[in-house]
Amino acid sequence: MPELAEVEYYRKQWDPGIGETVERIRTHPAARVFRDTPAAAIRRGLEGTRFLASHAHGKQMMFAFSGDTWLGLHLGMSGELKTAPPDSLPEKHDHLVLALASVSLVFRDPRMFGKVTLERTDDGEAPVWWRELPPQPLDPGFTKTRVRDFARRFPKTPVKTLLLDQRGFPGIGNWMADEICWQMRIAPHLPTGEMDESTLDALWKTTRRISREALRVIGTDWGDPGDTWLMNHRWRDGGICPRRGCKTELVRADLRGRTTCWCPVCQG
Numbered sequence: 162m163p164e165l166a167e168v169e170y171y172r173k174q175w176d177p178g179i180g181e182t183v184e185r186i187r188t189h190p191a192a193r194v195f196r197d198t199p200a201a202a203i204r205r206g207l208e209g210t211r212f213l214a215s216h217a218h219g220k221q222m223m224f225a226f227s228g229d230t231w232l233g234l235h236l237g238m239s240g241e242l243k244t245a246p247p248d249s250l251p252e253k254h255d256h257l258v259l260a261l262a263s264v265s266l267v268f269r270d271p272r273m274f275g276k277v278t279l280e281r282t283d284d285g286e287a288p289v290w291w292r293e294l295p296p297q298p299l300d301p302g303f304t305k306t307r308v309r310d311f312a313r314r315f316p317k318t319p320v321k322t323l324l325l326d327q328r329g330f331p332g333i334g335n336w337m338a339d340e341i342c343w344q345m346r347i348a349p350h351l352p353t354g355e356m357d358e359s360t361l362d363a364l365w366k367t368t369r370r371i372s373r374e375a376l377r378v379i380g381t382d383w384g385d386p387g388d389t390w391l392m393n394h395r396w397r398d399g400g401i402c403p404r405r406g407c408k409t410e411l412v413r414a415d416l417r418g419r420t421t422c423w424c425p426v427c428q429g
């Protein structure tokens with residue numbers, strides 16, 4: 162599932178079309194991705210507008226078009242953004258294709274947990290809900306105090322589960338949450354109420370560091386953070402803790418409905 166850095170990567174994929182006008186729109190109208198805004202409304206609202214800018218926030222994206230028209234996009238489990246030649250036909254899972262003069266902007270989503278919305282505003286600003294999204298890990302508003310206060314609201318919640326809460330940690334998803342716990346050497350199931358102030362400060366700091374590094378490596382050109390991160394080891398059975406001198410077999414188990422991976426020694 163796309164998280165902070167993957168979403169940032171996908172956001173930029175449509176940028177070659179910035180400044181161009183939407184000439185034709187193709188949709189799969191019955192696709193579940195149009196559950197909030199019907200495909201017909203998106204076609205009507207976007208045709209003839211000019212693509213102005215792209216924005217990402219956590220796991221969400223917002224594309225600005227002329228006429229104060231805002232296309233919201235959530236990639237869900239399996240969504241992707243890509244470009245195609247302007248006259249190419251949509252493939253099976255290409256549910257939304259905006260044909261501009263020199264390029265087509267494609268939203269592809271095989272599992273259709275993703276979502277497309279279209280809104281108009283009248284003040285030149287993005288919709289209110291977008292402007293009111295909580296601060297992302299690298300935003301100035303994402304402070305130590307904010308993280309402490311957020312954690313204190315949910316003392317019984319496992320720290321891994323807290324990290325997945327988009328109200329507190331927008332953009333953090335399953336692999337990043339596991340990575341943060343592993344790099345901090347804390348058990349993912351540790352209740353946040355058992356974390357003292359300095360551990361919560363470390364949670365803030367580690368969240369920011371991993372977000373920064375993921376954006377730098379994955380968000381730019383889908384690079385690989387390397388084998389010293391848990392990330393590359395957590396997907397497969399029999400994965401081994403990559404920490405120098407540990408090499409213990411990693412554990413994978415369900416934690417509040419999400420597959421969680423950790424090292425029973427480093428994070429014991």
Ligand SMILES: [Zn+2]
Nearest residue numbers: 402407424427
């Ligand atoms: Zn270990």
